[in-house]
Amino acid sequence: MNKTDEANQTAAVLDGHQIWSAMRRLSFDGIGTVVSGSNTGLVQMDDLADRAPQFAAFFIAPNREKVLKMVQMTTYRIPNCDGTINRTGCYDLKLTDVMTGFWPSENGAMPPDEPVCGFRGQRCSYTVEIAVGATVLALIMLILLLWLLRRHCQTRALNKMPWRLFSDDFRLIDEEAARSLLSIGSSNTKLSNQSIGGSKKHAILGVNTHATYRRFIQKQPLKFNREDMVLLTAVKDAIHDNINPFLGMAFNDKEEM
Structure with a gap:
């Protein structure tokens, strides 16, 4: 409309074809605002009077x-092109790389x-x-080595079986022999009237240690695993004034019974 008025063609404002022809291939600056301080950029109309994108x-x-912003796409006019003939705007896009050396990292470098x-x-x-x-x-190897050494020492100590009694270590006595020892008043044996009599069986362990025992029938060779030996060793080491100490156990570890 402004271009038509500048040409002093008052009657042309009523002619749509003339206005459309004036809009073809028209370029002007976009309208901006004072507050924003920016405008919409250069506005270009194509050969069909449409805005070139x-x-x-x-x-x-x-x-x-x-x-x-990676790529800027601007429009440019195709030379020797008539939009009324080929029904196109006679414009094409030109791609311009805005950023070079791009990489999808945190900083884009x-x-x-x-x-x-x-x-x-x-x-x-x-x-x-x-x-x-x-x-x-x-450090890990040292800790493992110390643990293996401690385990080996414990196994050796358990294999010694400190609770085991051999047949040469004790002597079984009956009740008559126990009473005769008491009547003699031997100072070499620690016997008392309270310990003589009843259903208890007596034995002399070592030189003068009096003990009572229980006897079981062994039907097969005994095999002690680690847990059994740990338990028997703990019972052997348990010493208190209110309990009778466990002196040991005798058994036959051979095949013949």
Whole structure:
């Protein structure tokens, strides 16, 4: 309309074909605001009096708030083109890279051409890491070795069977022999009237240790596992004034019964 008025063609404002022809291939600056201080840029009309589009490609990273403009798409007029004939706007898009060296990292920078430590790690020293790893490995091996040594010493101590009594270590006596020893008043045996009599069976362990025992029939060779030996050793070591001490156990470890 303004272009038609500038030509002093008052009657042309009523002629749609003339206005449409004046709009073809028209270019003007977009309207801006004082507050924003910006405008819509250059407005170009194509050969069919439609606005030629302007596009841009942006990259939106999921871990960043800033939007990166990658490509600017501007329109340019195709020479020797008539829109009324081919029914096109006679415009095409020109792509211009705004950002070069783009990489989808946090800062958008491309990775270096060569790693910081080199392709073979020749630029970095791993002495500290190797020393720490070797120290930790040595500590683990030392702890394992100490545990195995402690286990071996415990096994050796258990295999000695401190609670086992051999046939030469004790002498079984009946009630008559026990009473005769009491009547003699032997100072070499620790017998008392309370311990003589009843259903208890008596034995002399060592030189002068009086003990009572229980006798069982052994039908097969006895095999003690680790748990059994740990239990018997703990019972052997249990000493208190209010309990009778466990002196030991005698058994036949051979095949003949």
